[in-house]
Amino acid sequence: MRYQEVSTDIPPGEGELPRDPPVYEDIEAQCDDGTPSSSQRNSQDSLAREFEIMEMEDPGPAMLSLSQRWRSSFRSKVRAVRTNVLDPLAEGYSHCQRIWEMQLARLGNPLIVKRFVYVIAVAIVVFFVATSGFMPEDNSRQGGSFSDRSLLLDFAKSIVDLGAMEEHLEYLSSLEHISGTAGDLVLAKYIEKYFDQKELVFDGLEEMKTLSVFPESITLKFDQEEWDLTHQFNFLSKDGEVENGIVYMNHGTVSDFAKLDESKVDYQGAICLMKYGRISESEKMLIAENKGCAAVLFTSQSDAFPDSAERRGVGIPQFYPGDPHMEGWYTDETPHADFPDSRIPKIPSAVLTWNQAKKIWDKLSNGVEFDFNSGDKTLRATFKNQIVTKQDHLSWNVNGEIIGKEQKDKVLVIGAARDAPCTGAVNPNTGTVILLELINVLYKLRTKFNWKPLRTIRFISLGGSQTNFDGAVLHSTTSQSMFYLDLSEAIAGDDLEVTSSPLLESTLNLYKDEYNLQFKKWDKYTNALPFIGKGVPSMTVGYKGKKYPQYSCDDTFENFKSLQIDPQFEKHRDLLEFVLKIVLHLVDDPLIPFDMNDYEKELKEALAHLEDYAKKTQPAVNYEFNNMKTAISNLGQIGREMANWERAWKEIVDEDGGLEPSLLTVHRWNWNNKLSGLEKFFIGREGLPSRWWYKNYLFSPQMFNPEDDDLWWTFPSIRDALFFGQDAQLQIETVAQLIMDGVKHFIQR
The missing domain is CATH 1.20.5 (Single alpha-helices involved in coiled-coils or other helix-helix interfaces)
Incomplete structure (x- = not known):
């Protein structure tokens, strides 16, 4: 049936309703005696048939299928x-x-x-x-908003596994693991598996493609001697062949060369023999190159291990660490550029054992008398260094994290070198052992108490440490890093030495007597260097003082035991406990424990040394340091403001039984945001003059070690200008302005 559209308008002549109702033919056709019509009868018959169907009995059970019977039973x-x-x-x-x-x-x-x-x-x-107890909770809390530190530390001390640390050290020292070799990959996977077992958050191995140098053939000929030095190489050494006389340079410092110059000893184009020590190998190479040496032969500082050859790296981190062609090396501030690789020395080098060097010393005469005669090029020799250079050679970092529950973007980075000059029992394997056991202890704290740090911890087993700190560079440029703690060469003596940013000095002083801490100034290039250069406060720690065959293939687990480095692994235990305490301060103290008053005090001391250095290097120039003094004093404003706020915060929390009001939490987070990037407030975006990779104008190494100043890792741009005889006033004003701007930004943030 079709539905027709009805108009809303009434047609003409149809405006009235009919007076009588319509007539239905079926009704009219009905008989007078009441008999229904034919249509009615048909309708009634149809209805009767429907009732007959409805009244039919259900079929009996025998007539139903199994499924039908089941449905019927279920419905009932x-x-x-x-x-x-x-x-x-x-x-x-x-x-x-x-x-x-x-x-x-x-x-x-x-x-x-x-x-x-x-x-x-x-x-x-x-x-x-x-x-x-249906939902997990932080059982380390004993009332209040924060973990009970003594509860965590007491439990940690009870679970330190000395046997496991010894087993780790023995395995790690069982094979050579030079960066980028098969042995290095085996240990990287071993550590990766351990990270996974301890439920760290990680993305597998971090690959790095860097320039690597491996020896092919190294020989030295003189008199009737011909030595194969192929296994006595320096990392990142340059290839080359030199035929000339040998001159002994003592330690190869600027003052040693000055003595040779005073005695008019000719060393131009010579094969320069020098001992390790006093200054870094990279600086020795720079000085030797600038003074005119054609090649360098290194040897040990003493005859303690006379047949051990120390394979040290000669990469030059003074210009920049890492490989400039490595992905991730450059940032917006340090763009990638094709330029000569300044980290590679321009003259070849190799290593002699003490006994080999002794044979040469015995043949030298005349010249300057150090501990041995320098000679005057009369002993002729031929030195040939053939290397294999591999661009984009793979090496690896292993990274894992414990994500913070409060401010997860504030990251404490804990690193330990993994690659070694050979087997590396003491250096770097003891550091890796401490790293692994620290992860194990924190894992058990998490499972026992469901504890989580307030801030994130990132653990890194670093590759490329011997090749200019490639692995550390990749993590130094992230803005999330609030502090770096380096564990390389952890157990190498009886004295626990700490080198740290002054920001952590107050915290370290809490444990000075307990662990007999020996505080040292920065004077060595380590994996902390890239972090310091980018404005990340850093610390290195380890037991030092014992002699062992460092950097050689005699640094084995067997010699570790026979030399009684740590026979009962008690120093491993003590160092682990100390490191754990520092880690908990950094990631679980409500307020990041940086002390601006100590920072100000260190800079004032550094400024006093700088003024003395200026008078010594350029006595005729009267430099003006008043603006720097004023700027450094302004740091005290931050320190006082911070101390007042922390005191008020503690009073409020203590009054509330250890509970922190939500509004106060927000203020504390804001303070932590500022403290975590504190040194970044004082960096120069353009970098140091001629060394633009380094952004830290307050704490970075001077280009050349002045030898008699233990604060040469401060105010590098000013010190460089003074050393090279340049006008340093511009750099003095630049640093003063950076500090004043940093204080202003810190307060306003």
């Missing part, structure tokens, strides 16, 4: 449950609801009263769940 049971259980419950619920509504109406507006009752019910449920 459901109907019974609904009739006997659900319907009465529904009626009871409706009755109770009516009574409940009536009672609520007596109390006031039912809608408002319902909401109030709902809030109370939810609070009761939450309280029950929180106190029942």
